[in-house]
Amino acid sequence: MIAKNKLITAMVTPFTKNGDVDYGAAKELALALSKTGSDGILIGGTTGESPTLSNNEKLELFKSVKEAVNGNADVIAGTTDNNTSESIKLSIEAQKLGVDGLLLTVPSYNKPTQQGLIDHFNMIADSVEIPGILYNVPGRTSLNMEANTTIKLSRHNNIIGIKEASSDFSQITKIITETSGTNFRIWSGNDDETFSIMALGGHGVVSVASNIIGLQISKMIGMILDGNIGSASNLHKDLLPIFEALFWVTNPILIKRALNISGFQ
Template structure:
């Protein structure tokens, strides 16, 4: 398997807030150090797991700058910079690059339901506006539209800085088409922790993970085990963390993972509306799983 620039275990980083709902910069710096120590390959602030729809432009810039400073070149810093207005998405991408992002994660334009040509034009404008690599984020369950494999392949072939796709469609046929027909520089990453084992076994390059917020070294070990063909080890790791992968989506992401991180003593359990705390019933279930894994 060839080594591509954007591959391995990437964390879709949460944004820690203080009780007044301002960004908790101290906690953010601690999270970066946690991931450096765990061997996470790529750290991605300001994505949807980072509650990006609730962040101002100034906050986005400051968060990326803080993560970049704390990383000190020890981990690749990509950054979420997507929205459903192409003009605004271009601005966000440019600001993220100025803040120090080494790559841009740009979600497919949601709600608008553009045609495949509209999606192509959206990403074309973004790719031409920045010099850093662009990661296409395809998550139909959230956006209401699917970025077809043919559109992703067209973009990757025409723009050298479209170097990865975060593919969260769970469409095996589409995933295989991407893996088998991609240009050499295109990384194909899963956006689903529960898909890590089969996805990489099919030839995928890694994961952009929610669970890596809680168990970064274990997610990295799972990725590496599959890549090396150590399937018994991979199956054991997958079985151990399967319930956690599922529980992280028992309510809208990132509510469960932020609750877990708060229980682990890493951040405060603070969200920005319209997200609210997890139900008491689901907190009990999450607590039991965290305890069984030795995380609390």
């Protein structure tokens, strides 16, 4: 169940030198991630360069990764864009492939109202039987999903959490407070905010850095859950330069370079 996932890795999408998706390399990386602390693996998210992938490529990636991890990690499929009907179609096809959950990203470019966001996500969630995680990333989409909107969407049975990458801690705190006591989860959408969001009551992280340092991030999460806040804080401080360095330029440029340096092509 993806609701139990503490560390979800936003996996990169490997390409060949010709620009084709390298499905073999994707399977290899996914298997490695499942052995280095990742409870879940997100395919077709921001780090996976989803806008550059066709729906057929996405579906083949979902299938390949699901086969590769063989139940050792959950597979979460990024299936949504700014077209509601196409998002529904891709979500249904991903469900047929056996993915464990969906990432439901705030639409870019269209700039819908907050009620429009509620309608968009409810329609997608109504179309499938597997759980979805909302994704608020205004730095990419130019639109912030407000706390009250998230709270309303949290009441849908198929919407079990949010990946919050707004860096608005007042907003994040309100979501955590208002959904306390429910089954709704809040994952940090930024590695450098994981410690702080979990200290506020957040559930975990959808991580970029865990493509290369999953064991260390998993260890930090474990420390927080065990109440070893001082040790977790020290490890967070040790990892912070890596978190920051990976975003000196647009993601996923540097995480892909880091994977290359570590031996993954």
